[in-house]
Amino acid sequence: MTVPAQQIKFYQTGSFAVGNRLLDLEDRSVQADTDRANALTSGHRACQGCGEALGARYALDAAMRATQGQMVAVNATGCLEVFSTPYPQTSWQIPWIHSLFGNAPAVATGVAAALKAKGRTDVRVIGQGGDGGTVDIGFACLSGMFERNDDVLFICYDNEAYMNTGVQRSGATPPAARTMTTQAVGPEPGNAFGQGKNVPLIALAHEIPYVATATVAELHDLEYKVRRAMEFRGARYIHVMVPCPLGWGSAACDTIRVARLAKESGLFPVFEAEDGEVTGVVKIRRQVPVEEYLRLQGRYAHLFGDPPRTDVIARIQAMADRNIRRFGLVE
Amino acid sequence: MDKPFAITLDVGSSKANKTGAWRTERPVYADRMPPCNQACPAGENIQRWLYLAEDGSYESAWRELMADNPFPAIMGRVCYHPCQTACNRARLDESVGINSVERFLGDEAIRQGWTVPVTAEPTGKRIMVVGAGPAGLSAAYHLTLMGHAVTVMDSGAYAGGMMRFGIPRYRLPRDILSAEIQRILDMGVTLELGHTVTNLPAALRHFDAAFLAVGAHIGRRAYIPAGDAARILDAVSMLRGMEGGVPCLGRRVVVYGGGNTAMDAARTARRLGATDTVVVYRRTRDRMPAHDFEVEEAIEEGVTMKWLSTITHADGERVTVEKMRLDETGFPQPTGEFEELAADTVVLALGQQADLTLLQGLPGVDFEDGVVKVGDNLMTGYPGVFAGGDMVPAERTVTVAVGHGKKAARHIDAWLRGTTYRPAPRPAPAAFDILNPWYYSDAPATVRSTLELARRTSTFDEVQSGLDESSALFEARRCLSCGNCFECDNCFGVCPDNAVIKLGAGERYAIDLDYCKGCGLCAAECPCGAITMQAEQT
Ligand SMILES: Cc1cc2nc3c(=O)[nH]c(=O)nc-3n(C[C@H](O)[C@H](O)[C@H](O)COP(=O)(O)OP(=O)(O)OC[C@H]3O[C@@H](n4cnc5c(N)ncnc54)[C@H](O)[C@@H]3O)c2cc1C
Ligand SMILES: Cc1ncc(C[n+]2csc(CCOP(=O)(O)OP(=O)(O)O)c2C)c(N)n1
Ligand code: SF4
Ligand code: SF4
Ligand code: SF4
Ligand SMILES: [Mg+2]
Numbered sequence: 001m002t003v004p005a006q007q008i009k010f011y012q013t014g015s016f017a018v019g020n021r022l023l024d025l026e027d028r029s030v031q032a033d034t035d036r037a038n039a040l041t042s043g044h045r046a047c048q049g050c051g052e053a054l055g056a057r058y059a060l061d062a063a064m065r066a067t068q069g070q071m072v073a074v075n076a077t078g079c080l081e082v083f084s085t086p087y088p089q090t091s092w093q094i095p096w097i098h099s100l101f102g103n104a105p106a107v108a109t110g111v112a113a114a115l116k117a118k119g120r121t122d123v124r125v126i127g128q129g130g131d132g133g134t135v136d137i138g139f140a141c142l143s144g145m146f147e148r149n150d151d152v153l154f155i156c157y158d159n160e161a162y163m164n165t166g167v168q169r170s171g172a173t174p175p176a177a178r179t180m181t182t183q184a185v186g187p188e189p190g191n192a193f194g195q196g197k198n199v200p201l202i203a204l205a206h207e208i209p210y211v212a213t214a215t216v217a218e219l220h221d222l223e224y225k226v227r228r229a230m231e232f233r234g235a236r237y238i239h240v241m242v243p244c245p246l247g248w249g250s251a252a253c254d255t256i257r258v259a260r261l262a263k264e265s266g267l268f269p270v271f272e273a274e275d276g277e278v279t280g281v282v283k284i285r286r287q288v289p290v291e292e293y294l295r296l297q298g299r300y301a302h303l304f305g306d307p308p309r310t311d312v313i314a315r316i317q318a319m320a321d322r323n324i325r326r327f328g329l330v331e
Numbered sequence: 332m333d334k335p336f337a338i339t340l341d342v343g344s345s346k347a348n349k350t351g352a353w354r355t356e357r358p359v360y361a362d363r364m365p366p367c368n369q370a371c372p373a374g375e376n377i378q379r380w381l382y383l384a385e386d387g388s389y390e391s392a393w394r395e396l397m398a399d400n401p402f403p404a405i406m407g408r409v410c411y412h413p414c415q416t417a418c419n420r421a422r423l424d425e426s427v428g429i430n431s432v433e434r435f436l437g438d439e440a441i442r443q444g445w446t447v448p449v450t451a452e453p454t455g456k457r458i459m460v461v462g463a464g465p466a467g468l469s470a471a472y473h474l475t476l477m478g479h480a481v482t483v484m485d486s487g488a489y490a491g492g493m494m495r496f497g498i499p500r501y502r503l504p505r506d507i508l509s510a511e512i513q514r515i516l517d518m519g520v521t522l523e524l525g526h527t528v529t530n531l532p533a534a535l536r537h538f539d540a541a542f543l544a545v546g547a548h549i550g551r552r553a554y555i556p557a558g559d560a561a562r563i564l565d566a567v568s569m570l571r572g573m574e575g576g577v578p579c580l581g582r583r584v585v586v587y588g589g590g591n592t593a594m595d596a597a598r599t600a601r602r603l604g605a606t607d608t609v610v611v612y613r614r615t616r617d618r619m620p621a622h623d624f625e626v627e628e629a630i631e632e633g634v635t636m637k638w639l640s641t642i643t644h645a646d647g648e649r650v651t652v653e654k655m656r657l658d659e660t661g662f663p664q665p666t667g668e669f670e671e672l673a674a675d676t677v678v679l680a681l682g683q684q685a686d687l688t689l690l691q692g693l694p695g696v697d698f699e700d701g702v703v704k705v706g707d708n709l710m711t712g713y714p715g716v717f718a719g720g721d722m723v724p725a726e727r728t729v730t731v732a733v734g735h736g737k738k739a740a741r742h743i744d745a746w747l748r749g750t751t752y753r754p755a756p757r758p759a760p761a762a763f764d765i766l767n768p769w770y771y772s773d774a775p776a777t778v779r780s781t782l783e784l785a786r787r788t789s790t791f792d793e794v795q796s797g798l799d800e801s802s803a804l805f806e807a808r809r810c811l812s813c814g815n816c817f818e819c820d821n822c823f824g825v826c827p828d829n830a831v832i833k834l835g836a837g838e839r840y841a842i843d844l845d846y847c848k849g850c851g852l853c854a855a856e857c858p859c860g861a862i863t864m865q866a867e868q869t
Contacts, residue, residue, distance in 0.1 A: 016770045017858060019820030021836060022386055022808070031824035034833050042829045042846035043345030048353065049850035054827040084345070091345040219824060245850075253851030253864075256825060260769065286769070 018219055029219050030062050037064035037093060039073075044091040045083040049252025051242035051259065052080050052157045055216045056128070059155050059240060060094060062226035067124045072096070074111055076104035076129025076138055079164040079244075080157060102137035104129045105145040108152040116151075124230065127154040131172035132162040135199050139171075142199075142237075146206035149234040153226075156199065156237070159244035167247040171197045174267075175319070176312050177299045179247070184302035193315060200271075203237040207276030210236040214270060216243070217260035221282055225272060241268050249298020261293035266320035269327040284329045290317045346846075350828060354849035356864040358822075358842050363761035363814025363860065367429060370417035372730040373400040373469075374737060377414055377429055378815050384432060384807040390445060392807075393436045397447055400733055401472040401515055402465065404441055404507045407434020407797070409498055410730045411622060419763045419813050425776040428798070428806040435803035441510045449518050451478030456747050459484065459538040461528045461689065464492020465729045466544035466720030468512060469736025470743075471520045474542075477744045481520050482538075486527035489574070490516075492546050493721075494729060496571040499595050500791040501602070528689050531716075540715045540743050543703070544732070547685040547721040553587070555677070560647025566596040566680035573599065581675025583607040585650050587642055588680030589619040594626060596678045597634045601788050608634045609672060613641045613655050613663040628781075632788050639663065640670075642677065650674045685722040699724065708742040708752070709735060717743055761814025765860030770821065774809050777802045816840070816861040822853035 019032025030036050039060035046053035063071055072095040075081045081098050084091040099107035108127030115123050127145075129138060134156035145152055161179050162168040169179045175193040178184040182191040203211045209232040214222040222240065229236040243250060243258040250258050262268040263282070267290055270282040291313055294300040303309045324330055367377040375396060383392035396403050407430055418426035456479045460467045463485035471481045489495050490512050494503060516522055528534050535541055550565025557563060564578075566586070572578040584600040586593050589612035600608045610629070612619060615638050619626060630636065637652065641663070644651040652670045655663035687703060690696050695712035697704040702724050709717045719735025721727045745752035781787075782794050798806060816839050823831045823840055830847035831840050842853075854862040 016772070017819040017821050018824030019818070021818045028820070029824060032820040034835075038829050041344065041346060042843070043348035043350055044828070045345075045348070045350070046827060048848040049852050050827050054825065054852075057827070057829070089343060089345040089348060251851075252848075253855040255827075255850075255852055256856050 016218070016220070030065050030223055031058060031219060036061045037069070039064060039092065039094045040084060041091050041093050043089065045086065046079065047244075047246050047252070049245045049255045050079075050083075051216050051244060051255045052130070052159055052163075053083070054255070055157050055222075055240045055242040056080055058216065058219060058222050059128075059226050059238070060126070062223040063124070063126055063153070063230060064094060066227045066230035070122050071124040071126060072111060073126045073128060074099055074104050074108040076127075076133030077101035077164075078130035078133050078162075079159075080128070080130065082164050101133055103141050104133060104138055105152070105154055106141035108154065109141075109145050109148070109150040112151045121151070125152045127152050129156060130163065131156060131158040131160060132168075132170045134158075135171040135197060139199075143202075143206070146203060146208050146235045146237070149208060151233050151235070153229050153236040153238065156239045157242045158239055159242050159247060161244070161247050163244050163247045171195075172199070174316075176303065176316060178302060179299070189302045189309075189312075190299070200237070200239045203239075204273050204276055204278075206235070208235040208237065209233070210272070210274055211239075212237075212272040213239045213241070213268070215241040215259040215263050215268060217256045217263060218270070218282065221270065228272070247299070249301065250296050254296055258293065258296050261288055261296070264288050265290045265293045266324040266329050267293060267316070269323045269329060271327055278327070281327045281329060283331055284324070287330060290320050349845045350848050351830070351843075351845045354844075354847055354867055355869075356849040356851065356866055357844065357847060358849070358851070358853050358862045359865050360816060360839065360861055361814075361863050362758055362816070363765070364758045365761045365813035365815065366417035366419055367414035367427075367813075369757075369760060370413040372413065372726070372728065372734040373406070374734055375399045375414075378810065378812055380436070381427070381429070381432065381807045381810040382812060382815070382817060384436065384804070385810070387804065389436055389439050390443070393440050393445060394447075396433065396436060399737060400730075401447075401469060402437070402511050402729075402733060403433050404437025405465075405494060405503060405511055406730065406733075407431065407437050408503050408507070408793075408795070409494070411728060413730075419761070419766060420809060420811055422763050423768055423771065423811075424773065427809045427811075428776050428779075431777070431779055431798050432803050432807050434797050435800070437511070438507075438797055441507065446514060447476070447518060449475055449478070451476060453480070454478040454747070456480065456539045457482070457537065458743060459534060459541040460544065461485075461531075461541065462492060462544035462546060462720070463487070463490035463512075463522065463524075464544055464546050464720060464732060465494055466546075466732035466736045466739075467492070467542065468515055469733040470542045470544065470719070470740050471736075472515045472518070473737050473740030474743065475515075475518050475520055477740065479744070479747070482523060483520060484523045484526040484528050484534075486525065488524060490522060490524065492544075493548075496574055497567060497592070497595070498729075499570065499573065499599050501598070501787070501794050502595075504793050531689050531693050535716070540747055541717065542736075542739050542743060543690075543711070543716065543718040543722065544720040544736070545685065545687075545689065545722050547683040547702075547727065549684040549686055550679060551681040551684055552679060553681055555642055556644050558646030561645040562647070562676045563645060564676060564678050566592045566678050567683055569596060569678055570599060577603060580605055580678075583673045583675045584609070584678060585642070585672060585674040585676070586610045586678045586680055588612065588682070589614065589621055590680060590682065591621045591625055592683075593680035594621045594629045594634075596680050598629050598632055600678070601632050601634060602791055607673065609637055609674075610634060611637045611640045611642055611650075611652060611672075613639065614661075615639060615657065618661070628794065631784065637672075641665070643669070645674070645677050648673065648675075650677060683721070683727075687722065708746075709739045710742065710746070715746065758814070761860055766811060766813065767856055767858050767860070768811070770819065770856075770858035771811055774805070776809065777806050812859045812861075814860050816857075817859060819858060821856050821858060822862060825852050825856045827852065
């Protein structure tokens with residue numbers, strides 16, 4: 001039986017830090033281990049402080065441990081693919097194939113089918129991509145993979161826009177955010193309210209065995225969810241929030257902080273669900289107004305001009321408040 | 332090899348791509364000065380010994396503590412712990428119970444009989460220490476560790492100074508005091524009790540250097556018009572009397588003054604059977620120099636407080652008290668309103684003065700406000716004669732005295748070698764704002780239990796008890812390790828470029844500059860602020 005990360009009780013750090021010399025080895029994170037797989041190794045060309053590079057290593061190292069190295073990853077086009085594999089180099093230290101931008105879930109399904117045909121169901125399959133590849137162009141393949149309950153864990157690294165091609169809006173771009181295609185002009189600057197899709201909830205509606213959200217700010221929780229996902233067969237989905245310093249206009253050193261504030265403000269609810277039912281939420285530990293989250297990011301700078309757009313900030317706060325009510329994020 | 336168009340490298344790992352070249356800033360591990368260490372008058376490396384205690388290495392923790400302060404068990408009882416006032420954890424929930432862990436370590440050492448070996452080669456130098464209070468004993472301890480031969484002289488019948496003849500037993504049990512003093516004597520310190528030094532120039536002839544630590548023992552008097560039958564004592568004499576027998580105070584005792592000594596006198600009077608003990612103080616409670624906890628404990632024990640009052644007359648049965656009011660400058664002014672209190676004894680607790688007659692005839696020594704002037708190196712105007720503790724201008728506490736003893740030992744040692752002792756420069760402070768407190772679990776402080784009230788007013792049993800092992804461990808683990816790496820693996824984990832190398836337990840980490848892009852995530856996510864970002868030279 002796997003224990004949720006939050007149950008580790010330790011009085012200095014340990015529940016939250018990567019490791020701790022005082023904790024038993026099995027209570028430390030995979031990342032604390034010098035023998036971690038380093039699925040995505042040094043020399044990659046991701047920007048300084050890239051949340052996606054970090055999130056991918058966190059998730060895949062956890063998956064490598066959970067599967068004892070018996071796994072293969074299928075990667076959609078996007079930053080993660082481009083910065084890791086400019087020919088003739090690769091940063092991947094796992095079996096890894098690149099699909100197309102829009103078909104990673106289908107290719108993963110095919111890999112799983114092939115492995116099954118060869119009697120190698122001990123090898124587990126992971127599909128992964130950015131939010132564009134998952135929420136938009138790859139969505140039909142993803143929904144089909146869910147609907148057929150194919151034995152694939154699909155991980156979406158959500159940086160809330162098409163970053164690799166220069167920060168265009170995606171179906172995961174939040175309201176009011178400035179992107180190249182949603183400029184901060186006019187009476188409703190930035191991305192529109194009331195559009196876009198919530199793929200974790202759409203996945204949930206498919207009633208697949210396991211759905212979870214996580215952020216790069218809570219490593220123990222993210223690793224737990226990957227481990228837990230690997231305990232199931234069938235379609236599974238993990239949606240990881242990975243801030244992008246370039247696209248969000250945040251400082252490279254603030255990547256984890258920004259992700260933490262997304263969760264602590266209630267804007268990004270962190271939960272898990274089995275067979276269509278929410279089984280756990282990570283409570284907000286130090287609640288903050290959304291303003292603290294928004295202020296760190298250049299893509300919201302237009303909300304803090306003179307005069308500030310308190311009306312828009314209030315609408316974003318209302319979104320957070322709704323999440324808090326809906327998921328019971330506050331004790 | 333034939334390579335395709337525009338390809339210059341073999342197919343292989345991206346490790347060939349040294350992304351470190353992108354960097355404009357590099358992370359550097361630094362040990363910064365935690366506020367607790369900064370505040371400790373004895374200069375303890377608190378963060379370090381708490382770190383050692385955290386994994387149950389109590390003996391190592393104790394030895395680390397002993398490097399600066401030979402009295403952990405005493406400190407853990409009487410130190411006013413400015414470290415805890417400064418502790419960063421107070422900004423999260425409550426400060427770390429440094430003092431109670433210190434006491435646990437001190438008591439554990441006594442239980443286990445841990446001792447400190449003297450490993451230095453004898454230097455052949457002889458040093459005289461006058462006064463066996465905390466300053467003198469601390470100097471003797473450190474000088475002995477440096478290989479010098481130390482003789483301590485004290486007029487008293489027992490060593491300890493005000494720790495024995497001032498601080499009451501219910502705060503500092505005498506077996507604890509004796510055990511920690513004996514450990515110093517066992518290191519080879521010569522102690523001459525009942526030896527009052529009067530002629531310093533003569534005494535100095537047998538020694539290469541001297542450390543004076545005679546304290547401040549003369550109770551300050553105030554002129555109070557008094558009838559013949561009035562019984563007026565000073566608090567230090569009264570408390571000193573406790574070590575010989577039981578002073579006769581009567582049933583109604585008035586203590587005059589608002590400092591810690593007044594609280595000790597009043598609480599002692601209660602324990603000696605006084606039914607009414609009243610503290611008379613001319614200002615308000617918030618202006619009392621006594622620490623809050625002492626005032627509270629005194630009130631709990633039935634001592635009553637009369638603030639804004641002065642004593643104008645005393646006779647055998649009563650004292651007359653005049654009410655005061657504070658003027659705009661906060662100074663108490665008489666009101667002309669009087670009141671009478673029944674009193675058998677008046678105890679004056681108005682502060683102490685130093686008796687410096689032993690310095691007469693020593694050329695070059697200067698005095699100021701009744702104490703001896705010393706340089707930054709604690710040397711008096713007479714070469715080779717150093718002084719510390721209550722007899723020099725400083726805060727008068729056991730811990731300050733212990734710190735003076737250590738500091739003087741270092742300067743004396745250097746002076747004897749014809750050099751100058753220069754303390755290492757202090758690292759930059761580890762202020763709260765350099766921490767990333769997200770990572771610390773919530774953990775409110777443990778509370779030390781106190782003796783039941785009935786026994787507090789009838790016996791001299793110790794009021795505050797110590798922590799058991801599990802609570803001491805819990806308390807040690809509450810430390811945030813401000814500014815000093817405690818190996819939480821955060822930097823190793825959060826680097827998107829795998830550019831942090833974990834060197835193994837106790838060895839900390841290094842940065843792989845071939846791949847570090849200088850994003851600063853490791854520095855930002857270090858819980859304790861042990862990493863700084865420094866600009867690359869271009
Ligand atoms: C009642 C009371 C309670 C206190 N409580 C606390 C407390 O809880 N915490 C705290 O930190 N501080 C407390 N203090 C203050 C603390 O005790 C002193 O600051 C500290 O003891 C000073 O140390 P010292 O070594 O300078 O001098 P002392 O401790 O006063 O020691 C001086 C020694 O020198 C000896 N001596 C003096 N003249 C000569 C001479 N000519 N020849 C030989 N020997 C001589 C004396 O006999 C004495 O033993 C208290 C003080 C009092 C009075
Ligand atoms: C069919 C197709 N259309 C467009 C592209 C160009 N393209 C490459 S990556 C990318 C955006 C990727 O966005 P996302 O999936 O969010 O990943 P990110 O780069 O943000 O991590 C686009 C539009 C492509 N490769 N293929
Ligand atoms: S001696 Fe006092 S100030 Fe120093 S660590 Fe101990 S309790 Fe704190
Ligand atoms: S948390 Fe620890 S290191 Fe920081 S000030 Fe308090 S005792 Fe010192
Ligand atoms: S997190 Fe890594 S890349 Fe960023 S500054 Fe630290 S060592 Fe360098
Ligand atoms: Mg994206």
